[in-house]
Amino acid sequence: MSEFDQQPDRIYQHRQGEVGDFAFDSAVARVFPDMIQRSVPGYAETVAMSGIIAGRYAQANTRLYDLGCSLGAVTLAMRHGVKAEGCRIIGLDNSDSMIERARHYVALDDGRVEVELHCADITQVELSNASVTALNFVLQFIAPSERLALLQKIAAATCDGGALILSEKLCFDDIEQRIQTELHHDFKRANGYSDLEIAQKRSAIENVLIPETEAVHIERLRQAGFRHVVRWYQCFNFASFLAIK
Numbered sequence: 001m002s003e004f005d006q007q008p009d010r011i012y013q014h015r016q017g018e019v020g021d022f023a024f025d026s027a028v029a030r031v032f033p034d035m036i037q038r039s040v041p042g043y044a045e046t047v048a049m050s051g052i053i054a055g056r057y058a059q060a061n062t063r064l065y066d067l068g069c070s071l072g073a074v075t076l077a078m079r080h081g082v083k084a085e086g087c088r089i090i091g092l093d094n095s096d097s098m099i100e101r102a103r104h105y106v107a108l109d110d111g112r113v114e115v116e117l118h119c120a121d122i123t124q125v126e127l128s129n130a131s132v133t134a135l136n137f138v139l140q141f142i143a144p145s146e147r148l149a150l151l152q153k154i155a156a157a158t159c160d161g162g163a164l165i166l167s168e169k170l171c172f173d174d175i176e177q178r179i180q181t182e183l184h185h186d187f188k189r190a191n192g193y194s195d196l197e198i199a200q201k202r203s204a205i206e207n208v209l210i211p212e213t214e215a216v217h218i219e220r221l222r223q224a225g226f227r228h229v230v231r232w233y234q235c236f237n238f239a240s241f242l243a244i245k
């Protein structure tokens with residue numbers, strides 16, 4: 001068995017005395033593909049379509065950024081979707097465990113587009129010459145007070161006609177919040193998570209993942225400097241937006 005083998009997610013299977021805050025540590029990195037596919041409705045579609053979107057919006061001799069790349073799923077989808085010449089993909093994540101594994105998976109991939117992976121805090125790095133940037137279920141983990149500055153930095157680094165893919169867990173007003181949450185929990189149960197696992201994960205993540213409404217996202221993307229914002233996908237309480245500069 002290799003240290004890079006992926007394991008099934010059993011992190012919250014047994015009752016924990018006190019459930020600590022969720023972190024993207026080595027235990028999570030080991031089970032991450034299983035965890036995200038069984039937890040995020042539509043995750044596979046957002047990854048696959050980031051390749052299609054990169055194919056349309058990547059411009060020659062520019063960079064594509066995968067911010068909060070985890071194991072590099074979007075990096076690889078973009079790598080195989082890009083048609084423009086001279087592009088380079090840069091994947092950034094501030095979890096060492098994620099980047100170490102991402103390097104392993106990218107090395108196994110035979111795509112021709114150059115890829116760089118770095119362990120870095122996306123709120124601190126400089127970005128430039130971007131035509132496509134992905135924030136695939138990442139902004140929700142950034143402190144709300146820092147979100148506008150990050151989006152402004154991305155918009156400023158993006159060339160005219162370039163794009164940001166922003167996928168997020170959403171929250172809703174009134175009754176829709178209950179309806180969408182019930183459906184999300186049904187999705188998790190259908191994927192084999194017990195009520196205990198769902199409850200413990202929820203408590204671990206509630207101070208760490210802060211969802212916002214679609215209206216807040218769209219208004220902030222415009223304020224950051226994107227001219228057009230399109231919600232191209234939604235599955236229950238998870239959605240993905242395409243913001244064009």
Ligand SMILES: C[S@@+](CC[C@H](N)C(=O)[O-])C[C@H]1O[C@@H](n2cnc3c(N)ncnc32)[C@H](O)[C@@H]1O
Pocket residue numbers: 024047067068069070071072073074092093094095098120121122123135136137138141142
């Ligand atoms: C839900 S995962 C993203 C999934 C990934 N984009 C994909 O499509 O497979 C969130 C990731 O964001 C990373 N992250 C959170 N805050 C970050 C920050 N400030 N800088 C860099 N990465 C961050 C976490 O380490 C984690 O790997």
